[in-house]
Amino acid sequence: MKTASPNAPRVLWALQALNFFMADMQAGIGPFLGIFLLANGWKSGPIGTVMTIGGVAGMLMTAPAGAAIDATTHKRRYVIIPGICTVLASALILISQNFWLVTLSQVATAIAGAAIGPAVVGITLGIVKQKGFNRQNGYNQAFNHAGNVVGAGLSGYLGMKFGMPAIFALSALFGVLSMISILMIPAKSIDDKAARGLKTDESGDEKASGLKVLLNCKPLLILAAALACFHLGNGALLPLYGMAAAEKMQNNASMFVALTVIIAQLVMIVASIVAMKMAESKGYWLVMLISFVALPLRGFIASHMISHIGLYPVQILDGIGAGLQSVAVPGLVAHILNGTGRINVGQGAVMTVQGLGASLSPAIGGWIAQKIDYSSAFLLLGGFALVSIALWLVYSKTMIRECGHTVKEQLIKE
Numbered sequence: 265m266k267t268a269s270p271n272a273p274r275v276l277w278a279l280q281a282l283n284f285f286m287a288d289m290q291a292g293i294g295p296f297l298g299i300f301l302l303a304n305g306w307k308s309g310p311i312g313t314v315m316t317i318g319g320v321a322g323m324l325m326t327a328p329a330g331a332a333i334d335a336t337t338h339k340r341r342y343v344i345i346p347g348i349c350t351v352l353a354s355a356l357i358l359i360s361q362n363f364w365l366v367t368l369s370q371v372a373t374a375i376a377g378a379a380i381g382p383a384v385v386g387i388t389l390g391i392v393k394q395k396g397f398n399r400q401n402g403y404n405q406a407f408n409h410a411g412n413v414v415g416a417g418l419s420g421y422l423g424m425k426f427g428m429p430a431i432f433a434l435s436a437l438f439g440v441l442s443m444i445s446i447l448m449i450p451a452k453s454i455d456d457k458a459a460r461g462l463k464t465d466e467s468g469d470e471k472a473s474g475l476k477v478l479l480n481c482k483p484l485l486i487l488a489a490a491l492a493c494f495h496l497g498n499g500a501l502l503p504l505y506g507m508a509a510a511e512k513m514q515n516n517a518s519m520f521v522a523l524t525v526i527i528a529q530l531v532m533i534v535a536s537i538v539a540m541k542m543a544e545s546k547g548y549w550l551v552m553l554i555s556f557v558a559l560p561l562r563g564f565i566a567s568h569m570i571s572h573i574g575l576y577p578v579q580i581l582d583g584i585g586a587g588l589q590s591v592a593v594p595g596l597v598a599h600i601l602n603g604t605g606r607i608n609v610g611q612g613a614v615m616t617v618q619g620l621g622a623s624l625s626p627a628i629g630g631w632i633a634q635k636i637d638y639s640s641a642f643l644l645l646g647g648f649a650l651v652s653i654a655l656w657l658v659y660s661k662t663m664i665r666e667c668g669h670t671v672k673e674q675l676i677k678e
Contacts, residue, residue, distance in 0.1 A: 312630020319623025330612020531583025563646015
């Protein structure tokens with residue numbers, strides 16, 4: 265029996281289907297968590313603290329997860345097992361809104377999510393190799409954002425019509441479809457050496473330290489630091505904006521939060537394709553700079569427009585920033601570490617530092633909103649990205665020299 269080529273349309277469609285369905289599986293209750301807990305008597309400070317604890321747990325697991333994915337020849341398991349855990353952990357919130365049970369749920373969800381991201385990057389590299397990664401990653405992200413749009417729209421409608429249990433049921437359905445999608449990708453279609461950035465005739469040490477990989481590579485360290493500052497501001501802005509709206513618009517809170525996700529994710533679909541094209545013609549440096557600039561503008565608008573009108577510019581900017589980064593960050597790491605056999609542990613290390621900012625963001629933003637007001641919280645959160653912009657400009661020569669070349673130029677060099 266003739267085996268399918270790794271690049272056969274069936275394999276690539278299964279990969280894109282995985283990215284579509286895993287979006288809602290990973291998010292679970294996602295941005296709806298804030299309004300759900302508010303409705304059950306919680307305040308913004310404790311809600312932010314729970315999100316931060318979960319974020320720290322996920323942050324601590326990303327580098328070890330990346331190292332494990334580099335070493336394993338069973339990469340599909342790192343999608344299936346976390347997927348099951350994510351669905352079960354999110355369902356715990358429906359059973360009880362006890363602080364520690366909700367915290368446990370967020371910790372389990374974050375740890376599972378820490379493995380899924382690097383696993384899909386590794387699987388993609390293993391299928392299309394370095395040469396096809398930028399383009400395929402662009403398509404992956406477009407499908408992932410489309411999955412978020414569909415998931416958020418259905419969640420908003422089902423939540424309004426049938427209540428929060430319907431949102432969890434939808435997340436579970438997407439989880440099952442994600443697992444079916446990953447099982448449609450034959451294990452033999454994934455080149456495990458290519459998946460970690462090794463050539464066919466090379467061998468690599470199976471043990472790797474994410475911290476060592478990060479500290480030994482200046483461009484990677486600069487990228488991680490800039491992302492940490494960005495996500496220190498970005499992490500809490502959407503859930504806080506949803507909570508601010510929920511306090512003003514009690515009757516339409518569920519649909520308002522759904523709209524925040526839908527608008528951003530629709531823009532991200534376009535932004536991810538634009539980022540893919542820009543990387544091919546202008547390199548990743550400019551893509552990242554534009555993504556950083558979007559956050560201060562977003563924070564300023566959010567602080568002055570907590571309304572249905574403000575929702576559109578706030579979430580369009582979110583879509584631009586996140587959509588560009590969803591393609592540029594994995595692509596940058598893959599190019600910087602190409603040939604080292606450390607691509608996935610490098611992805612994990614960058615996600616760890618990035619996660620440090622994202623995990624601290626909800627607690628900082630939540631307590632500022634509770635003690636002062638939402639507008640002040642949005643201004644401060646948007647301001648953190650100014651540090652990212654400064655880092656990117658100060659070290660522009662290093663970053664342009666190491667990873668600012670176009671994808672086409674990189675492939676010619678190889």
